[in-house]
Amino acid sequence: MAANRRRPVVLAAAVATAVTLGATALAATAASAAEVPLKGYELTWGIKQSYRTYVTGMAGGSFTPEGGATQAKDNGAFTFGNGTGTYDSEAHTVALGFDGSLKIASKPHGFELTLSDVKFDSKAARITADVTKPDATQQDVPLAEVTVTRDMRDMATKLTKEAADVFGSSSYTGAAGDPLTVVEKKTESPSPSTSTSTTPSGTPSTSTSPTASQAPSTAPSTSPSQSTSENPSPTEAPTKGDITDGTLGWGVKQSFRTYVVTGVAKGKITVSGGAAQAAGNGIFTFVDGTGTYDTDADTLNASFKGSVNFKGHEDGGTYGLDLTLSDLKAEIDGGSGTLTADVNSLGEKSDDVTLAELKPKSADLTAENDVITLDDVTTTLTAAGAEAFGGFYQTGAELDPVDLSVALSDDAELPGPDPSSPTGTTGGTGTTGGTGTTGGAGTTGSTTGGVTGGLAATGSDVPVGALGAAAAVTVAAGAGVVFAVRRRRATDSAQA
Structure with a gap:
């Protein structure tokens, strides 16, 4: 479904986190309750799997993450770290910017571009990035619309027309992109001044930022006493x-x-x-x-x-x-x-x-x-x-x-x-x-030749001799895939 038809009912996690801080912390931040500072988030997105396969395969190109960005093994998704921004406790939305850049280049196909300053805005329900090509830099280019979810994990994305221009394929306009995940990076050591027994979620951190993994099963509440309501979220289905x-x-x-x-x-x-x-x-x-x-x-x-x-x-x-x-x-x-x-x-x-x-x-x-x-x-x-x-x-x-x-x-x-x-x-x-x-x-007809020809052109390693005189062969051009189909008449076998 289009992201612009499903604006977020999201991020009640911030409410649960705020409740655990206690009355003293709430009083201290009452003046700025509408915007809570966030830090330490990560964004993981692969753009589109078929695009990654094209770049490293047919295009003979490469992905080079820098400045703290990383790529998962086996030509996997990209992660941008050190995300900072704000959480709007009234609208229950987040706006985050991330460190790191991603260079995408192919000499055989003649393209080079770099994505940087990646941002996620749950209110606008989109991902943006600065796009640098040899001749110019475009700032805050909208790359995908996002179907925002409560926990911000594996959110569906839809590529924009601008993304189609950036990645060089008009067919990408409106196409499904890879899922997007935005989470707070966990720290391994707790704060020395905080007791772990005071946090209902078991999290020792004293951070005032909402933690996506702490999202309750309830809708957002403006009252601490209501934050544990058992009313199910409108987006939840039976298990x-x-x-x-x-x-x-x-x-x-x-x-x-x-x-x-x-x-x-x-x-x-x-x-x-x-x-x-x-x-x-x-x-x-x-x-x-x-x-x-x-x-x-x-x-x-x-x-x-x-x-x-x-x-x-x-x-x-x-x-x-x-x-x-x-x-x-x-x-x-x-x-x-x-x-x-x-x-x-x-x-x-x-x-x-x-x-x-x-x-x-x-x-x-x-x-x-x-x-x-x-x-x-x-x-x-x-x-x-x-x-x-x-x-x-x-x-x-x-x-x-x-x-x-x-x-x-x-x-x-x-x-x-x-x-x-x-x-x-x-x-x-x-x-x-x-x-x-x-x-x-x-x-x-295609340029791969007749029924019994064209295997060399397609790069197939199927043994042609194994087909025999009794079978005709259809070749999926360029795929190395062969269907064996029997002829029903002897004259067909003679022609094969």
Whole structure:
């Protein structure tokens, strides 16, 4: 959901912290109660996973954090430290600025920029930064809108038009960014003048700044006697129950879609049963999610309606490639999960095939406005999936990421379609409940050659000799992914 439609009901943590200070401290700060100084905060944000992969992969570039900024291992998210600012105890909002800078550069693709003076404003619900390029510096550029939450952890972000200009891709406008976390950095040693027994939360610190990790389960209160009220927050959902609705966005693999529609397969992609496909041969959205969830146990089991069919290599009305995926199911258990589907290949059906392993960015399942959202879930092919596709997918191959949103109540509003995302987001431009087709016979061929050629150009290491005379091969250009499909006629085998 857009951040500007969900202004924060946030940060009651400050109230809980103020209560623990005691009446003396409250009296001392009464004159400036509206603004409480903050220090020692950290901001962690990865911009967008696919952008990091592009910079260090295709662009042959690098990220260089400086001035106290750091990057997590394996090309992970960035952390900016020493955050200082203020907490507005009346509006329950924070404004923080952070130390550190991040240089992003690629000589092969000819770009260089530096992000610095990163700021987070929960009232404006956005992240800003100064952006320095070789010719100029722009100050306080809004990079993302933020869906602010009470504990300020794993907050959803949406990239702005300005961010699209900064990072060089117009498709980033409105695309989902990486989750944002803003927390107070814990100190290991308590203040020597403070007794640890006087703090209900068990925190020995005497800091007057609100601590996000101390956020109570209650809404903000202006009275210390009401701060422990058991009334639930409007954003809180039951910890477990039934899923009332949901969508799953998945593109299978972008290069395979391209191959089927505009490559040598000269085929088409058809969605049905409520599924939709985003414009421009984009990702698929499967709908009407049902199942169960448990946010305490961090588990989720969801099934989705809709199917997608890939057809290609037509010869006299017979297709060498005819693959249908339906009844998709996602199971999440902490930091891992699986994606299953019914698979029908040339009339041979296998139910509940575990196609891929899922790895969410976080092991914690959290609900916001009665919706659990998982974006850019890493998806890798399983051995069972490789077998289901004829043994020519390599186990462990990376597929398109999965975007998943499920509603936990009848009144919950799922995120809307976002077909502009380069990696795909939940939703699409197809008509829900209808049938749509992308491509068709007569599309232009690709530059990778015919059915049995082009492997060298794609960089695939699949052994061509293993295919044999009885099989035709469709190649997902540039992906190293091969589908084995049987020919139905001897003449087809002779032509392969």
